Amino acid sequence: MNLHSIKQVYLVGIGGIGMSGLARYFNHLGCAVFGYDKTETPLTDALKVEGMEVIFADDAALIPALFAEPNERTLIIFTPAIPKDSAILNYFKAAGFELFKRSQVLGIISESLFTVAVAGTHGKTTTSSLITHVLTEAGKDCSAFLGGIATNYNSNILYGNSNIVVVEADEYDRSFLTLQPDIAVITSMDADHLDIYGSHEQLTESFQLFASQVKAGGKLIAKQGLPLAHTFTSYTINTEAADAIAHNMRVQEGSFYFDFENGEVTINNIEMGIPGMHNIENAVAAIQVALYMDVEADAIKAALASFQGVKRRFEYVIRNERNVYIDDYAHHPEELKACIASVKKLYPNHKLTTVFQPHLYSRTRDFADGFAEALDMTDELLMLDIYPARELPMEGVDAHTILNRMKLQDKHLLNKQQVIEHVQAQQPQLLLTVGAGDIDQLVNPLKQALQHVE
Incomplete structure (x- = not known):
């Protein structure tokens, strides 16, 4: 692949954090950039504002005519997280395009x-x-x-x-x-x-x-x-x-x-x-x-x-005399332990309410004991159901797989709306949201719930 000859790029899974970086890179070089992702997010919105075309239906009929056949001006990038039965992914395979993983392209660039x-x-x-x-x-x-x-x-x-x-x-x-x-x-x-x-x-x-x-x-x-x-x-x-x-x-x-x-x-x-x-x-x-x-x-x-940090890495959402709300991407037991320990070191006299969304059935199954140990460090737990990402449900694996192993008594299995209602009612002085799924969709509603006091 000759990077200098590339004029148009299609990214299957453009909304991922790594894929979106490549999308921005090729857009910066002046290429026409298109992509598909399953879900519309603030990141895909930003890509569209920057001039890229993004679709959210896995429909090969929506692929632009620029990508009718392979040529040296065209680059197709995909993320391994895309399901193998994706219609768009299989269109490019059937049409004879050479498909590159994000990592391969990054290797060529660097x-x-x-x-x-x-x-x-x-x-x-x-x-x-x-x-x-x-x-x-x-x-x-x-x-x-x-x-x-x-x-x-x-x-x-x-x-x-x-x-x-x-x-x-x-x-x-x-x-x-x-x-x-x-x-x-x-x-x-x-x-x-x-x-x-x-x-x-x-x-x-x-x-x-x-x-x-x-x-x-x-x-x-x-x-x-x-x-x-x-x-x-x-x-x-x-x-x-x-x-x-x-x-x-x-x-x-x-x-x-x-x-x-x-x-x-x-x-x-x-x-x-x-x-x-x-x-x-x-x-x-x-x-x-x-x-x-x-x-x-x-x-x-x-x-x-x-240095001001990274979004969703120990990010302060609210920090005032009445409430502190921190959001973090932690989704592995060791990350959770480090995050919760740091919060409690900063605010040793505050009751810590943690909202956690497990990520992947397989990770929940493999590290259930570690998750239970880490989450026992908090004072109150509001647990969401598992975010499946690329996986299908596994028999016998759900949020209770962690909850049943925990010693903490003040724990609740809630849906997103119930979490918002709980925070609205209880107004926790110290709130932490953690997880790598779609828990970020709760950040603004929880911020509003803490700021809205009767």
């Missing part, structure tokens, strides 16, 4: 650039966004393909004028194996996506392969303790054992502060623009990347203070 790739079962979106922001603020005008909407730029993609690109490297469907980074970061390797990998061992094997693809002379940075067979720069918080560490972590006037040390460089009194101990750990990895790329310590410190 292969001629200095690539910083961030992988991990959790933490990769915030870490890649932190790296992007530090480099940008330091004058290293990088491009970036992110797995979330970076608040500083209100986008999941940046168009830089240098040869540097920051890429979120997704382990789902082994997508990250299309990348050959100059600098790679691995934030975590917890068991996940077992519907794809089958076992934690196979997931670990894929991360080993990703680590092996770092270019000769490149750098591998990984969280301390990860089972990697490759030499890497380790990072962590609260220990002297790693190569790069954060210590003296504290909360002052609602903000997190820490000191950084890697044996060569010390940066004291760093203020984080976003909260959370887990985000301090993400910041340590970002600092080490920036130092490898010759960014000055003062520039790093200033950039971390001005």
Whole structure:
């Protein structure tokens, strides 16, 4: 595929966060961009405002005539999350088009650039966004393909004028194996996506392969303790054992502060623009990347203070004297533990009401005990039914699979409308919504419910 010859692009699953980044990239290059997705969302609305054509019916008759037959000017991109029986997907297959996964296209785009790739079962979106922001603020005008909407730029993609690109490297469907980074970061390797990998061992094997693809002379940075067979720069918080560490972590006037040390460089009194101990750990990895790329310590410190976070990553929806409402994408037990712990550290004297939507039947089945343990950390739980995403229901797997394992007594299984009514009636002082499905549709109604006081 010659990127320079592409004039029209069709994305099957254009509304996904990674796919929409590619859509914006090709639109920026001047290509005619079209796409299909199952559901209309604020993100697909934004793509349409930016000049792209998006449909929401899986009907091959709606595909523009531009895509009547394969040619060198046409690129078809699909996400593996699209069902195999999709009419639009099968139209392109039957017509003889060569179909590219998002990861393949990202690999082609990045292969001629200095690539910083961030992988991990959790933490990769915030870490890649932190790296992007530090480099940008330091004058290293990088491009970036992110797995979330970076608040500083209100986008999941940046168009830089240098040869540097920051890429979120997704382990789902082994997508990250299309990348050959100059600098790679691995934030975590917890068991996940077992519907794809089958076992934690196979997931670990894929991360080993990703680590092996770092270019000769490149750098591998990984969280301390990860089972990697490759030499890497380790990072962590609260220990002297790693190569790069954060210590003296504290909360002052609602903000997190820490000191950084890697044996060569010390940066004291760093203020984080976003909260959370887990985000301090993400910041340590970002600092080490920036130092490898010759960014000055003062520039790093200033950039971390001005970083505004990523949409749905510990995002404050309301923060006033009466209510605090935080929304987060956490959908794995380890993410939930980190998120809930950070909320309770910030607000130790508040009762925490958590609204959680499990994501995938298979993930609920595989990690039910972990979910129960994490959710027992909250004070009140409002549980939604499982968001199935790409899966069909599994016999014996539902929200009770988690609820029945929990010790917490103050727990309720509710639908979305009941959650809104409960919040409206109870007016919780501290509210947290977490999940990766369509729970984001509750954010504005819950915000209104908290702001509307009789």
